[in-house]
Amino acid sequence: MKEYKAMKSLSKIMNYVLPDCKEVAELSSNSLDEILPFKKRLGLKLHIIMCKFCRRNNEQLYLIRELIRKKLSSSENGSTEVNRRLSEESRQRIASLLKSNDISHS
Amino acid sequence: MGSGMTELNSKPEKKILNAERWLELYGDILYRYSFRYVKDKQSAEDLVSETLLAGLKAQSSFAGQSTEQTWLIGILNNKIMDHFRKSKREISFDEADIISNNVDEDFAQSGPDLGNWKPNRRPAEWMVDAADPVELKEFWLYLNKCIEGLDIRLSMVFVLRELEEMDSKNICNVLSISPTNLRVMLYRARKQLRFCLEKNWIRTLPDDKE
Structure with a gap:
């Protein structure tokens, strides 16, 4: 219990130094798109060690990306939404439309 | 369309070749992207042809700061938004609206919990097996439903970033x-x-209280 109390007060102190949950949520998202500056990266990491909600949020954002990548790479074998293609007829229709709008024939 | 006279020096044959090449190279991605928003084959196909035609006309404005593909998707995006403006109820098209609305409903706005997760917004523990193909399929289904629920501008940034990478x-x-x-x-x-x-999708674990 003593350790628990110590942890509590430690985390109170850290809260002054570290970004709050709102900022951390933004950093989690940003970290998916760019390499964060050192200070922000550190703030994110330390906060996440201590705060399970932000840790989950961070993990889940990365999981969502991972699942999307998995889905996209697995879908050569089917799955229309990912693999939706112009049909041959559509292609031809569009191609002839392009030709009929062709300014070179004027 | 009758702009032929002004185009004497611009090698129209090459222009049309370009459009055919675009169709070949980017037809699928333009179509896939359109379909996500308009949800029917004919409208999606129409958007693709409109985009390529607009691209043909605007070719000289393609300055090459972006790739051809991004340039065309940019044109397509505008077409999609036009489509929604004409057909749909109110949607916020202006990212200024989205940005300026900076109330973040997930976090306490004031009080001792300022900046902390609101209790009903705290992320729960997810039980997901990323290796299970059934779960992956389910995920995909719900993800797409959830994307549909987003403001269209938000959905576009997400789709371009995560689905089109x-x-x-x-x-x-x-x-x-x-x-x-x-x-x-x-x-x-x-x-x-x-x-x-x-x-909507996740089986969550009940949280032990904090």
Whole structure:
């Protein structure tokens, strides 16, 4: 219990130094798109060690990306939404439309 | 269309070749992207042809700061938004609206908990087996439903970033937004999607109280 109390007060102190949950949520998202500056990266990491909600949020954002990548790479074998293609007829229709709008024939 | 006279020096044969090449190279991605928004084959196909025609006309404005693909997707995006403007109820098209609405409903706005998760918004523990193909299929289903629930601008940034794997710089070009606004929009999109997935798809573990 003593350790628990110590942890509590430690985390109170850290809260002054570290970004709050709102900022951390933004950093989690940003970290998916760019390499964060050192200070922000550190703030994110330390906060996440201590705060399970932000840790989950961070993990889940990365999981969502991972699942999307998995889905996209697995879908050569089917799955229309990912693999939706112009049909041959559509292609031809569009191609002839392009030709009929062709300014070179004027 | 009758702009032939002014185009004497611009090698029209080459222009039309370009459009055919675009159709060949980018037809599928333009179509897939259109379909996500208009949800029927004919309208999606129409948007693709409109985009390529607009591209033909605007070819000289293609300055090459972006790839041809991003340039065309940029044109397509505008067409999609026009389509929605004509057909749909109110949607916020202006990212300024999205950005300036900076009330973040997930976090306490005041009091001792300022900046902390509101209790009903705290992320729950997810029980997901990423290796299970059935779960992956389910995920995909719900993800797409949740994307549909997003504001269209937010949905576009998310789809371009995560599903088309476009980098931030190109997305800024395509949607004509600043890097800062893109950051905010991606953050909002991801946050809403995470929450939507948690509420609709995920089996969560009850939280031991904090």
